[in-house]
Amino acid sequence: MHSASHASPESVSVFRPGPLAVALLTVALLAGCATRAPERDGPEARPPTGLDRVPDARPRVEPLRVGGPNKPYAIAGRSYVPMTTDAPLRQTGLASWYGRKFHGRPTAMGEIYDMYAMSAAHTTMPLPSFARVRNPANGRQVVVRVNDRGPFVRGRIIDLSYTAALRLGLLNGVAPVEVERLTHDDIRSGRWQAAMAEDAVLDADLPAVAEALPETDGDGPGYWLQLGAFRQPDGARLLHQRLQTEAAGLAPGLALVEADGLLRVQAGPWPTRADAEQAASALRARLGLPGVVLRRP
Numbered sequence: 001m002h003s004a005s006h007a008s009p010e011s012v013s014v015f016r017p018g019p020l021a022v023a024l025l026t027v028a029l030l031a032g033c034a035t036r037a038p039e040r041d042g043p044e045a046r047p048p049t050g051l052d053r054v055p056d057a058r059p060r061v062e063p064l065r066v067g068g069p070n071k072p073y074a075i076a077g078r079s080y081v082p083m084t085t086d087a088p089l090r091q092t093g094l095a096s097w098y099g100r101k102f103h104g105r106p107t108a109m110g111e112i113y114d115m116y117a118m119s120a121a122h123t124t125m126p127l128p129s130f131a132r133v134r135n136p137a138n139g140r141q142v143v144v145r146v147n148d149r150g151p152f153v154r155g156r157i158i159d160l161s162y163t164a165a166l167r168l169g170l171l172n173g174v175a176p177v178e179v180e181r182l183t184h185d186d187i188r189s190g191r192w193q194a195a196m197a198e199d200a201v202l203d204a205d206l207p208a209v210a211e212a213l214p215e216t217d218g219d220g221p222g223y224w225l226q227l228g229a230f231r232q233p234d235g236a237r238l239l240h241q242r243l244q245t246e247a248a249g250l251a252p253g254l255a256l257v258e259a260d261g262l263l264r265v266q267a268g269p270w271p272t273r274a275d276a277e278q279a280a281s282a283l284r285a286r287l288g289l290p291g292v293v294l295r296r297p
């Protein structure tokens with residue numbers, strides 16, 4: 001997962017290399033962690049405690065680098081053309097993470113990579129950038145500062161720091177995520193905070209249901225569990241499919257509810273709040289998913 005995410009120095013080239021010393025420096029800047037030794041990647045033997053409480057990267061307006069890490073480059077026979085303007089970018093795809101192999105070494109921007117900070121690598125996002133990353137399987141989301149290039153494995157769209165992957169629940173392997181770049185206007189206006197709040201699924205307790213629910217179209221009155229709210233429909237469908245498989249008792253009462261530009265995964269209805277909260281508590285014990293109880297008249 002990790003060592004394959006970044007290329008070796010022999011596979012890196014730039015479009016207009018200069019003298020040898022300049023070319024080597026350019027490779028280091030463009031490839032970032034691509035210039036490192038081929039030892040196996042992974043976590044350190046004793047990671048610091050409290051990493052689950054590390055705060056998100058705080059978005060701020062930073063000027064985009066001219067040239068340098070934002071110049072076109074090629075790795076392993078594939079060409080990449082980074083964005084050079086402050087444009088939005090939304091993607092759904094696979095995320096990986098990188099750790100001790102690159103810890104303490106230069107990123108593509110020349111900064112020192114800290115696997116315990118909230119950062120990430122992306123192949124074409126303009127550097128530096130801030131991005132919101134969401135795990136559709138559990139509703140967790142984080143904000144990271146993108147200061148590196150990678151991952152260079154087909155199908156993967158972002159390489160997270162160890163701590164970012166930990167907070168998203170992605171340390172066990174490659175998994176689907178939703179990625180949204182925060183533009184300077186998003187940051188100045190505070191829209192990114194509103195979007196985070198809108199998409200948030202409260203980290204309350206919820207997982208399994210002892211008794212199957214009646215078939216529902218998502219409109220019935222009573223108490224419902226909201227298990228996720230997604231701007232990208234793929235995320236909602238992935239969670240819906242997972243619940244159908246791993247919480248079969250919920251399946252008859254699962255609903256996809258679309259409103260205000262979001263697709264919500266909900267289950268219900270239960271006749272009382274106590275019943276819904278009991279189901280939420282049971283659901284957490286089985287799947288570890290967050291959720292919130294909603295009431296419909």
